[in-house]
Amino acid sequence: MPRKSPFGVVRVEKNVYIPIPSGTSAVEWVTDWTPGYGFTIESVTGYITTAGTGTNAARVIRVLKGTATVVATVTLLLADATPTGKAIPFTVTAANATYLDADVLTVDSPSAGATSFTAGAFNLTIVYRQNPQRVSL
Amino acid sequence: MPRGVAVGGVRVEKNLYIPLTHTGAVEFVTDWTPGYGFTIESVTGYVAIASTSSGSGSRTCRVLKGASTVVATSTITSDGTDTVGEAITFTVTDANATFKDTDKLTVDFATGGTDFTAGYMNLVIVYREYKQSR
Numbered sequence: 295m296p297r298k299s300p301f302g303v304v305r306v307e308k309n310v311y312i313p314i315p316s317g318t319s320a321v322e323w324v325t326d327w328t329p330g331y332g333f334t335i336e337s338v339t340g341y342i343t344t345a346g347t348g349t350n351a352a353r354v355i356r357v358l359k360g361t362a363t364v365v366a367t368v369t370l371l372l373a374d375a376t377p378t379g380k381a382i383p384f385t386v387t388a389a390n391a392t393y394l395d396a397d398v399l400t401v402d403s404p405s406a407g408a409t410s411f412t413a414g415a416f417n418l419t420i421v422y423r424q425n426p427q428r429v430s431l
Numbered sequence: 432m433p434r435g436v437a438v439g440g441v442r443v444e445k446n447l448y449i450p451l452t453h454t455g456a457v458e459f460v461t462d463w464t465p466g467y468g469f470t471i472e473s474v475t476g477y478v479a480i481a482s483t484s485s486g487s488g489s490r491t492c493r494v495l496k497g498a499s500t501v502v503a504t505s506t507i508t509s510d511g512t513d514t515v516g517e518a519i520t521f522t523v524t525d526a527n528a529t530f531k532d533t534d535k536l537t538v539d540f541a542t543g544g545t546d547f548t549a550g551y552m553n554l555v556i557v558y559r560e561y562k563q564s565r
Contacts, residue, residue, distance in 0.1 A: 296467050296532070296563035300438040303565055305467050311448035341460045343450055379458030379539070417447045421465055423565065 301426075305336070308420040310401055314346060314353060314370075318408035326398040333424040335391040338366040340382035346375025346414030353408050357384070357420065358400040365390045365399075366420075369407070375414050382416065440559040442472070447538060451482055451490065451512065451550035456542040462535040469558040471528040474503040476519035482512040482550030490544040494521070494556065495537040502527045502536075503556075512550050519552060530558075 296302070312323055338357055350372065357366040366384040374382055393399065401418065449459050474494055482488055487509060494503040505521040512519065530536065538554065 296565065298561045299564040300562060302562040304441045304443075304562055305465065305560065306443050307445050309444075309446040337465070339463065341447075341463070343448065343459055377457075378453060379461035379537070381461060381463070415448075417460070419445070419463065426562070 303423040303425055305421055305423050306333070308422065310418040310420070312340065312355070312401070312416050312418050314411045314414040314416075316412050317410050318405050320403065320405040322400055322402040324399065324401040326400055328396070328398045330395060331424065331427055332392070332394050333422040334393070335365055335386060335420060335422045337421045338384035338386060338418070340368070340370075340384070340416040340418050342375055342378050342380045342382070342414070342416045344413060344415040345378055346372055346411050348372060348409070348411040348413070350409050351375070351411040353403045353411065354406070355384070355403050356401070358402060359390060359393055359397050361400070363390050372411075375411070438562070440561050442557055442559055443469070445556040445558065447554040447556075448479070449476070449492070449538070449552050449554050451488070451507065451547040451552065453540060454546045456540060458537055458539040460536065460538040462537060464533070464535050466532060467560065467563055468529070468531050469560040470530070471502055471523060471556060471558045473557045474505075474521035474523060474554070476505070476507070476521070476552040476554050478512045478515050478517045478519070478550070479553050480549065480551040481515055482509055482547045487545045488512070488547035488550075490547065491541040492521070493539055493541055495539065496527060496530055496534050498537075500527050509547070512552065
């Protein structure tokens with residue numbers, strides 16, 4: 295576990311509310327977020343706010359760097375989407391998890407492997423660390 | 432307002448979108464375990480979609496440490512959630528507000544009260560952390 299360190303890193307959250315759409319089309323909830331500073335994603339977890347429904351429902355949910363580099367992913371199945379409050383841990387690929395100043399972050403669900411949900415939503419919590427930075431005015 | 436210092440604390444927000452319409456006891460976040468320590472300073476809800484319940488909705492929303500230590504709580508009412516943007520202030524118990532590395536955070540509606548039939552809020556939890564080793 296991290297110790298306090300006066301010259302260490304800061305951990306910050308990015309929270310995104312994700313309503314699961316019906317159908318199997320690809321969807322992006324965040325497209326090309328470009329904060330303009332570097333960071334490294336440490337964990338990604340969803341928390342169900344509205345229980346999922348839909349026979350054999352399944353969606354792959356991803357956090358991307360750029361258009362195609364998978365940083366974190368999970369296959370959300372109907373059984374994982376209930377009850378409310380349940381945690382959905384994503385698998386983070388540490389080798390891809392560092393964003394440089396100009397990198398962009400996207401949260402999406404591709405159509406491949408999708409079987410339609412008819413209801414469901416979750417709060418996505420991305421925890422990342424950053425180093426202290428100069429203020430650019 | 433806090434002054435700027437080179438080696439001070441950093442304030443971070445945790446934002447959650449919370450439906451008001453669930454019945455009975457329900458958890459919106461169960462056992463979030465970030466793996467680092469922090470201290471909650473304030474918790475505030477902001478109405479995103481106004482509630483309805485014939486004026487009688489009333490639920491107790493809580494931020495917990497572990498299974499039962501109440502860190503922040505607010506009784507959410509119809510009157511307090513009938514206008515979009517309205518702030519819902521939570522009472523924070525400072526003595527319970529520090530989470531250690533392995534502590535877990537849960538957000539729930541306690542059992543009891545009167546159900547809402549509509550409404551959502553954005554919950555903003557502000558916490559303080561100190562710089563940490565990697």
